[in-house]
Amino acid sequence: MTAPTELELIRPDDWHVHLRDDAMLVAVATFTARQFARAIIMPNLKPPVTTVAAARAYRERILAAVDPSLAFTPLMTAYLTDDAEPEELARGFREGVFTAAKLYPAHATTNSAAGVTDVRRLDRVLERMQAIGMPLLVHGEVVDHQVDVFDREAAFIERVLAPTLERFPGLRVVFEHITTRQAVDFVTQARPTVGATITPHHLEFNRNALFEGGLRPHFYCLPVAKREEHRLALRKAATSGNPKFFLGTDSAPHRVTDKESACGCAGIWNAPVALESYAKVFEEEGALSRLEGFSSLHGPRFYGLPVNGECVRLVREPTAVPERYPLAPGDVVPFHAGRQLAWRFAGVTRPG
Numbered sequence: 001m002t003a004p005t006e007l008e009l010i011r012p013d014d015w016h017v018h019l020r021d022d023a024m025l026v027a028v029a030t031f032t033a034r035q036f037a038r039a040i041i042m043p044n045l046k047p048p049v050t051t052v053a054a055a056r057a058y059r060e061r062i063l064a065a066v067d068p069s070l071a072f073t074p075l076m077t078a079y080l081t082d083d084a085e086p087e088e089l090a091r092g093f094r095e096g097v098f099t100a101a102k103l104y105p106a107h108a109t110t111n112s113a114a115g116v117t118d119v120r121r122l123d124r125v126l127e128r129m130q131a132i133g134m135p136l137l138v139h140g141e142v143v144d145h146q147v148d149v150f151d152r153e154a155a156f157i158e159r160v161l162a163p164t165l166e167r168f169p170g171l172r173v174v175f176e177h178i179t180t181r182q183a184v185d186f187v188t189q190a191r192p193t194v195g196a197t198i199t200p201h202h203l204e205f206n207r208n209a210l211f212e213g214g215l216r217p218h219f220y221c222l223p224v225a226k227r228e229e230h231r232l233a234l235r236k237a238a239t240s241g242n243p244k245f246f247l248g249t250d251s252a253p254h255r256v257t258d259k260e261s262a263c264g265c266a267g268i269w270n271a272p273v274a275l276e277s278y279a280k281v282f283e284e285e286g287a288l289s290r291l292e293g294f295s296s297l298h299g300p301r302f303y304g305l306p307v308n309g310e311c312v313r314l315v316r317e318p319t320a321v322p323e324r325y326p327l328a329p330g331d332v333v334p335f336h337a338g339r340q341l342a343w344r345f346a347g348v349t350r351p352g
Contacts, residue, residue, distance in 0.1 A: 004316070005315065006313060006315050007279065007291070007314040008349070009275075010307055011296065011348060012295035013040075013247070014032060014038075016040055016177060017032055017036075017039045018251060018267065019039075019041055019042075021045050024253060024255075024327075024329045025061060027253075029065040034348075037071060037308040038072070039075060040099060040248070042077065043079035045058070049076070050081060050084070050114075051092075055076040055097050055098060056076075075099040076092075076098055076099060077099060077101060077137060078098045080102060080104070081116065082117055084122065085125075089129065094132075098134070100303075101135075103138045104139050105142065106143060108143050109222040109266060110267060129172075130168045130172075134172070135303065140157065140178070141153055142160065161173075161175065171193065172193045172194075174194075174196065175187055175197075177223060178198060178202075178234065179224070179230060180230045180233070183196065184234065184236075187244050188244065192244075195243075195244045195245070195246065196237075196245055197247065198245055198247070199248060200277035201221060204231075204335075207226055210224075210225065217260050217264040239287035240290070246294055246299035249270050251269055251271040252267030253332050254267050254269070255329055255331065258330075270334065272321070272335075273341060275295070275314060276314065276319065277335060278295060279343040311349040316342060317342075318342065319341045319342075320340050321334060321339050322334065322337065322338075323337050
């Protein structure tokens with residue numbers, strides 16, 4: 001069969017992205033908006049986005065940072081804390097400000113110090129969210145130094161996620177940026193109200209990439225990449241056509257100086273080549289025909305939102321990825337830095 005030279009997809013959404021704030025927000029927001037019509041915006045700022053007013057203000061800053069010629073809708077999330085108020089979340093959801101609420105276990109990842117120390121503290125919140133159909137987005141790792149960093153996602157399923165869903169069986173949950181075979185199996189077997197996002201980088205490399213020829217800080221992210229068996233399970237899930245799995249880049253920019261330091265930051269900035277990266281994986285798996293479902297259909301259906309009316313084009317054209325982008329806050333290294341990808345994003349096609 002002849003390989004296609006062009007792909008046209010219903011315009012995708014990114015169901016998990018970090019746009020940061022201030023100068024970094026201004027520098028990176030358009031990279032996401034040029035490919036995606038909507039994006040679930042992570043709320044782990046300093047201070048975190050915990051109120052309706054803070055979410056409104058952050059949404060306005062995002063829209064001001066995006067190229068005005070692009071049609072882009074930021075979907076805001078609430079950062080859950082131990083003392084989160086059910087009525088504040090419900091009001092934000094009712095008024096169309098909050099699309100979902102995000103559970104960060106305290107100290108699990110970047111800017112999560114204010115996160116939840118014990119999920120049982122959220123019982124009143126989760127009961128209300130279940131009642132109104134508000135999705136819970138989870139960073140699925142336990143924060144227990146007795147648990148190996150490579151086992152923290154599997155431990156989270158057993159200790160936190162499974163018991164929580166037993167208590168709240170109707171709760172809508174997105175298990176974000178899954179990285180393990182155990183997570184794939186859990187989501188596959190769970191109720192239809194449980195879905196998961198998968199990043200392009202966790203589909204591309206395993207934990208060996210962190211240490212090949214030396215310590216490689218630009219492959220460091222949280223959750224950290226796992227063994228090859230887990231990467232292969234993720235690729236199988238993403239390309240399976242199962243509507244429980246959908247696109248979420250977890251694009252997370254940091255300046256080079258913050259990555260290449262004595263205590264380097266976790267995060268991979270894949271926004272400049274997000275769709276090109278997913279297309280690479282789906283083609284390698286012989287599943288290009290399923291890319292549109294994963295990128296453009298499964299997410300909106302899970303969130304109960306309409307599918308986008310625009311399309312995007314990818315063309316088969318060798319594309320060199322820059323070694324770094326000189327942005328105003330400081331240089332940022334992109335995913336696939338210095339490599340050549342087979343696909344190039346060719347823009348948005350508007351109806352009519």
